[in-house]
Amino acid sequence: MLAEIITIGDEILIGQIIDTNSAYISKELNKIGVKVYQITSVQDDRAHILQAFEDAKKHADLIIVTGGLGPTKDDITKQTFCDFFEDTLVEDQNVVDNVKQLFKKYQLNKPLPANFLQAMVPSKATILTNLYGTAPGMWMEKDNTVFISLPGVPYEMQHLLQDEVLPRVIKRFKRPFIYHKTLLTYGLGESAIAERITDWENELPQNIKLAYLPSLGKVRLRLSSSNIDENVLKESIDSRMEVLSGMLSEIAIGFEDETSIVGRIAHILNQKNETLSLAESCSGGAIAEHITAEAGASSFFMGSIVPYKTELKTKILGVPASLIKKYSVVSIEVAESMAANCCKLFNTDFAIATTGIAGPTKGDGEDEVGTVCIAIASPTGIVSEKFGFGNDRYRVIEKTITKALEMLLKEISKN
Amino acid sequence: MLAEIITIGDEILIGQIIDTNSAYISKELNKIGVKVYQITSVQDDRAHILQAFEDAKKHADLIIVTGGLGPTKDDITKQTFCDFFEDTLVEDQNVVDNVKQLFKKYQLNKPLPANFLQAMVPSKATILTNLYGTAPGMWMEKDNTVFISLPGVPYEMQHLLQDEVLPRVIKRFKRPFIYHKTLLTYGLGESAIAERITDWENELPQNIKLAYLPSLGKVRLRLSSSNIDENVLKESIDSRMEVLSGMLSEIAIGFEDETSIVGRIAHILNQKNETLSLAESCSGGAIAEHITAEAGASSFFMGSIVPYKTELKTKILGVPASLIKKYSVVSIEVAESMAANCCKLFNTDFAIATTGIAGPTKGDGEDEVGTVCIAIASPTGIVSEKFGFGNDRYRVIEKTITKALEMLLKEISKN
Numbered sequence: 001m002l003a004e005i006i007t008i009g010d011e012i013l014i015g016q017i018i019d020t021n022s023a024y025i026s027k028e029l030n031k032i033g034v035k036v037y038q039i040t041s042v043q044d045d046r047a048h049i050l051q052a053f054e055d056a057k058k059h060a061d062l063i064i065v066t067g068g069l070g071p072t073k074d075d076i077t078k079q080t081f082c083d084f085f086e087d088t089l090v091e092d093q094n095v096v097d098n099v100k101q102l103f104k105k106y107q108l109n110k111p112l113p114a115n116f117l118q119a120m121v122p123s124k125a126t127i128l129t130n131l132y133g134t135a136p137g138m139w140m141e142k143d144n145t146v147f148i149s150l151p152g153v154p155y156e157m158q159h160l161l162q163d164e165v166l167p168r169v170i171k172r173f174k175r176p177f178i179y180h181k182t183l184l185t186y187g188l189g190e191s192a193i194a195e196r197i198t199d200w201e202n203e204l205p206q207n208i209k210l211a212y213l214p215s216l217g218k219v220r221l222r223l224s225s226s227n228i229d230e231n232v233l234k235e236s237i238d239s240r241m242e243v244l245s246g247m248l249s250e251i252a253i254g255f256e257d258e259t260s261i262v263g264r265i266a267h268i269l270n271q272k273n274e275t276l277s278l279a280e281s282c283s284g285g286a287i288a289e290h291i292t293a294e295a296g297a298s299s300f301f302m303g304s305i306v307p308y309k310t311e312l313k314t315k316i317l318g319v320p321a322s323l324i325k326k327y328s329v330v331s332i333e334v335a336e337s338m339a340a341n342c343c344k345l346f347n348t349d350f351a352i353a354t355t356g357i358a359g360p361t362k363g364d365g366e367d368e369v370g371t372v373c374i375a376i377a378s379p380t381g382i383v384s385e386k387f388g389f390g391n392d393r394y395r396v397i398e399k400t401i402t403k404a405l406e407m408l409l410k411e412i413s414k415n
Numbered sequence: 416m417l418a419e420i421i422t423i424g425d426e427i428l429i430g431q432i433i434d435t436n437s438a439y440i441s442k443e444l445n446k447i448g449v450k451v452y453q454i455t456s457v458q459d460d461r462a463h464i465l466q467a468f469e470d471a472k473k474h475a476d477l478i479i480v481t482g483g484l485g486p487t488k489d490d491i492t493k494q495t496f497c498d499f500f501e502d503t504l505v506e507d508q509n510v511v512d513n514v515k516q517l518f519k520k521y522q523l524n525k526p527l528p529a530n531f532l533q534a535m536v537p538s539k540a541t542i543l544t545n546l547y548g549t550a551p552g553m554w555m556e557k558d559n560t561v562f563i564s565l566p567g568v569p570y571e572m573q574h575l576l577q578d579e580v581l582p583r584v585i586k587r588f589k590r591p592f593i594y595h596k597t598l599l600t601y602g603l604g605e606s607a608i609a610e611r612i613t614d615w616e617n618e619l620p621q622n623i624k625l626a627y628l629p630s631l632g633k634v635r636l637r638l639s640s641s642n643i644d645e646n647v648l649k650e651s652i653d654s655r656m657e658v659l660s661g662m663l664s665e666i667a668i669g670f671e672d673e674t675s676i677v678g679r680i681a682h683i684l685n686q687k688n689e690t691l692s693l694a695e696s697c698s699g700g701a702i703a704e705h706i707t708a709e710a711g712a713s714s715f716f717m718g719s720i721v722p723y724k725t726e727l728k729t730k731i732l733g734v735p736a737s738l739i740k741k742y743s744v745v746s747i748e749v750a751e752s753m754a755a756n757c758c759k760l761f762n763t764d765f766a767i768a769t770t771g772i773a774g775p776t777k778g779d780g781e782d783e784v785g786t787v788c789i790a791i792a793s794p795t796g797i798v799s800e801k802f803g804f805g806n807d808r809y810r811v812i813e814k815t816i817t818k819a820l821e822m823l824l825k826e827i828s829k830n
Contacts, residue, residue, distance in 0.1 A: 010639070011628055013451045014595060015442025018435050022456070027430025036428045038463075041437070041454040044626070048453075055470070072609045072627045114606035153629065155807070180429060189522070191529035194487045211459070212487045213426055215568065224425070278721075280700075284707025285693075288700025288721050295775050295808055297699070303727045306693075306703050306719035308712070312761065316718070346727065360710050390521055392547060393710055395570050 001175050002037040003029055004060040006052050008067040008077055009152060012041045021066045021157055028161060033175030033226065034062065044068060049080045057145050062169065067152035069135035071114040077149055078122065078138075084147075085140055087122040092136070094127060095119035099134045128164035132156045137164055146172065177230040181241050182213075182222040182256040185248055186406045190214045193221070197247060200240075208237065216395060217402040220256060253409070261405050262294050268412050269300040269350075276408075277346030278304035279317055279338040282330075282356035282372055283400045290401060302346045307338075313355075317341045330355050330367045332375070332384045339377035339384075350412060351377040352404045356389075358396045370396050374404050378411045416590050417452040418444055419475040421467050423482040423492055424567060427456045436481045436572055443576055448590030448641070449477065459483060464495045472560050477584065482567035484550040486529040492564055493537065493553075499562075500555055502537040507551070509542060510534035514549045543579035547571045552579055561587065592645040596656050597628075597637040597671040600663055601821075605629045608636070612662060615655075623652065635671060668821065676820045677709050683827050684715040684765075691823075692761030693719035694732055694753040697745075697771035697787055698815045705816060717761040722753075728770075732756045745770050745782045747790070747799045754792035754799075765827060766792040767819050771804075773811045785811050789819050791826045798826060 005025055011017045019041060026036045037059050042052045049068075056063045068077035082088055096119040103111045111134075118134040121127060128137030128148075133156040138149040148165055150157045185193065190212050194201070201210055204223075213220040223241060227233035245252050253261055269276060278288055288304040291297050305316060310329050313319040319337045327333040338353035356372030369391050375384035385407070389399040420440055426432045434456060441451045452474050457467045464483075471478045483492035497503055511534040518526045526549075533549040536542060543552030543563075548571040553564040563580055565572045600608065605627050609616070616625055619638075628635040638656060642648035660667050684691060693703055703719040706712050720731060725744050728734040734752045742748040753768035771787030783803070790799035800822070804814040 010624070010626060011637070012438070013441055013454065014445045014639070015438040015440070015451075016595075016597070016628070016635075016637070018433065018438040019454075020433050023427070023430040023433040025430070026428055030429045036430075037458070038467075039428065039434075039456040043452070052453075070627055070629065071606045075627075109607065112606045112610050114609055155810075180431075182431070189530075191486045191527045192524065194529055195527055209425075211425060212485055212490075213431070214485060222426070222431070224429070284712070285695075285700035285703025285719055285721070286707070288695075289704040292699025292701070292721075292723065292773075293809075293812070295773075298723055301723050303723040303731070304700055304719075304721035305731075306700070306707075306721075308707070308716050308718040312718050316720075316760065345731065358707075358710075388521065390547070392570050392574070394708070395547070397708070 001034055001062075001173050002060045003034050003062040003064065004037050004056040005039045006049075006056060006063060006065045007039070007041045007152070008044060008049060008065065009041070010044050013043055021152065021154055024154070024158060025064055025066070025161060028166060029169075030178050030180070032166060032170055033178045034169065034173070035178060035226070044076060046076055046080050046083065049077070050084055053084050053147070057143070060145065061173065062146045063148070064165070065147065065149045066157055069149065069151045071117050071134070078120070081125070081138065081140065081147070081149060082122050085122060085124055085142060087124045089120040090123045091119050092121050092127055093119075094129065095121065095136050098129060098131075098136070102134060128160055130156055130160055131163075132159050139168065176226040176228050177233055178224070178226040179230075179233050179237055180222055180224045181237050182220050183241060183245055183248070184218060184220055184253045184256050184261070185251040186218045186253055186402070187251045188219065190219050193219055193248065197244065200244060200247060204240070208240070216398045217406075260294070261409060262291055265291075265405065265409055265412065266294065266296060266300060268409075272412070274349040274412070275300050275302050275347075276350045276352070277302045277342050277348040279342040279351060279353040280304060280306050281308060281313070281338070281354055282358045283354045283397055283404070284308065284358075286397055286401050287352060287354070287404055290405070302348050305342065305345070313338060317345065328367060330357060330371050330373055332373050332386055335373035335375035336377075336382045336384050339375040339382055343377045349379055350408065352408055353377070354400055354404060356396065356400065359391060359393045372396065372400050374400065374407060376404075376407050376411045380414075383407065383411060416449055416477075416588050417475045418449045418477040418479065419452050419471040420454045421464075421471060421478060421480045422454070422456045422567070423459060423464060423480065424456075425459050428458055436567065436569055439569070439573060440479055440481070440576060443581060444584075445593050445595070447581060447585055448593045449584065449588070450593060450641070459491060461491055461495050461498065464492070465499055468499050468562070472558070475560065476588065477561045478563070479580070480562065480564045481572055484533075484564065484566045486532045486549070493535070496540070496553065496555065496562070496564060497537050500537060500539055500557060502539045504535040505538045506534050507536050507542055508534075509544065510536065510551050513544060513546075513551070517549060543575055545571055545575055546578075547574050554583065591641045591643050592648055593639070593641040594645075594648050594652055595637055595639045596652050597635050598656060598660055598663070599633060599635050599668045599671050600666040601633045601668055603634065603666050605634050608634055608663065612659065615659060615662060619655070623655070676824060677706055680706075680820065680824055680827065681709065681711060681715060683824075687827075689764040689827070690715050690717050690762075691765045691767070692717045692757050692763040694757040694766060694768040695719060695721050696723060696728070696753070696769055697773050698769045698812055698819065699723060699773075701812055701816050702767060702769070702819055705820070717763050720757065720760070728753060732760065743782060745772060745786050745788055747788050747801055750788035750790035751792075751797045751799050754790040754797055758792045764794055765823065767823055768792070769815055769819055771811065771815065774808045787811065787815050789815065789822060791819075791822050793826045793829075795829075798822065
């Protein structure tokens with residue numbers, strides 16, 4: 001049982017938007033045991049779409065198509081479906097009613113004639129009602145291959161997939177059980193990990209696949225396999241992951257999907273009823289953004305200050321100007337003072353402080369681009385470290401976030 | 416002159432990561448006149464990759480492949496290149512030296528044998544030196560089609576593309592000039608816009624394509640075409656866009672892609688020698704993160720405070736507790752007080768303040784999830800507005816960022 005995803009739209013091929021729909025659909029299909037063989041992004045062009053349909057049909061039992069369903073002239077998906085299925089467009093009364101209802105509920109104006117074009121659908125299609133937008137989903141079959149068309153607007157697509165598509169796919173196809181488990185590690189490179197786990201890796205059975213997913217400062221290790229028997233498969237992968245986690249205990253943060261590093265931090269701080277504040281200079285609000293992106297942050301996160309200009313480190317955060325003069329603004333001493341004063345200002349148990357040169361140009365001090373000092377203040381004292389994170393602005397900020405959260409996790413995990 | 420992009424990696428097909436590389440590459444190729452015909456994501460599987468190479472070669476003159484270049488066993492791109500080009504791997508001394516240098520500069524440990532596997536490259540490949548990571552880029556040719564392999568780590572890929580790939584593509588291929596211009600509109604639906612501009616749209620010449628790109632609360636209208644003569648093309652599209660912009664003047668915000676909204680804000684503030692600070696409650700540092708992500712922020716951005724807890728709005732930012740009690744923490748009045756006091760605290764000309772309920776649970780006040788108040792303080796006074804941004808945390812934060820920057824741009828653009 002294989003699936004393919006086809007996304008239609010010139011906006012993807014000129015890089016105007018990032019295709020997030022494919023990742024969402026792939027993840028959801030995987031959960032129900034459907035393997036995605038390929039993702040293809042094609043132009044708003046009839047011949048190109050037809051070619052993609054033919055190619056996909058060679059491998060896949062299920063083809064999910066997104067995009068190109070708007071009411072305006074540049075959208076041609078429906079007409080192309082008609083060509084492919086030798087069908088014609090007919091008006092569907094349920095879609096007409098849905099358009100009327102959506103306008104009544106959410107719009108100030110009345111629907112225009114163009115809005116009712118959404119009700120013109122291929123006569124052979126099973127219509128999937130879209131409660132969040134006017135473009136319906138469609139389910140069609142040819143030579144035992146199922147084609148599904150969904151709108152490209154992400155939240156409309158997501159609701160249709162969950163409410164209409166997945167339940168029908170589960171009924172229609174026999175599927176194996178697919179299982180992935182991912183261990184998140186910080187602080188050691190891909191090659192160094194590979195060397196340490198060579199024996200373990202060589203003993204993996206053929207049908208269990210190991211993948212290394214490195215990104216700045218962290219490496220994710222994923223085991224994947226599929227099997228008819230869910231219990232056998234889970235047991236087989238879980239037990240191997242336990243061994244791996246033990247072998248890498250000092251760098252393993254936990255299993256992904258269960259919780260993120262922010263999730264772990266939130267869990268520990270909430271359990272201990274302790275609080276956190278931030279003084280972010282070179283990371284410029286990015287750590288706060290990470291922490292508050294997850295729901296429930298307000299139970300432990302008191303707030304953050306970004307004293308981007310050097311003099312504000314003194315004025316608002318109370319870092320002595322003499323200290324900055326003596327050690328430079330990017331120094332262990334200034335980072336520690338920022339962290340300690342941040343705890344006081346926000347009245348928190350823990351604080352992270354960052355100061356550094358993200359680049360591309362040098363800052364107020366003498367330090368090289370990429371120099372970053374991070375300090376963590378805790379009820380038992382302050383730890384700090386100086387790093388060289390290289391000469392790419394994005395990378396410096398990302399590595400600062402990763403390292404700061406890793407250092408914080410270590411401190412709050414102490415008893 | 417057509418290009419195709421092939422991204423390799425099971426992590427894309429199981430939805431574990433979103434493929435952002437393709438959008439970046441597409442956008443950069445477009446700028447130099449290279450049209451991307453198709454984007455294909457394939458598995459870490461030799462036969463599948465070879466099939467994708469064969470298929471892409473049918474249409475494209477240039478094929479850019481990303482991913483699958485790590486030093487560990489799951490990465491098979493290089494071996495597959497050898498199969499496709501009937502080639503073998505040989506050691507490249509420049510890559511060996513680069514690995515040594517990178518480790519010397521950025522790593523505490525010495526390189527492992529596995530790291531030097533990166534120096535094993537197809538003998539026929541032109542090597543593109545990667546100054547930001549150990550995996551080199553590769554340029555190979557077959558039957559007049561150019562294949563380029565780049566690492567999947569985004570910033571490594573981006574540097575290689577900019578420094579090594581694009582200059583060579585410009586030299587190697589004759590390219591037309593491709594031009595897009597996008598008008599950003601807020602407040603009217605796709606169909607309503609289409610109805611208003613029917614006559615204008617019908618008069619567009621065959622070779623200029625109009626696309627509607629709707630997303631939450633806004634519709635982008637894009638004109639695209641390509642031509643050998645840059646001046647003729649620009650003149651033709653620009654003049655049509657001026658007419659369109661005039662027809663939609665009350666909903667048009669401006670042209671996209673000329674520069675980001677943060678870039679425009681930076682430009683104006685630097686020109687006027689004015690400064691900005693932020694007081695972000697519900698946006699939790701996300702606006703600061705957006706502003707500091709672009710280089711050069713320190714010339715106008717003084718800093719930010721995230722008073723996430725209600726009492727900190729009083730303690731650090733000086734918002735009267737009585738005001739919060741009288742109007743609720745999510746109110747126009749509190750947002751305005753936050754903005755005014757933020758200007759004072761950071762000694763800036765402008766300040767943005769946000770307060771709201773991002774959800775999923777209600778905050779300290781009585782307001783519904785999605786309620787957000789934004790205020791902009793300027794030398795001439797304060798403007799503010801209350802919004803309902805719906806019940807999805809991610810959307811609430813994203814909409815807050817967008818709206819706050821839009822409001823700020825309007826204020827700083829006044830004389």
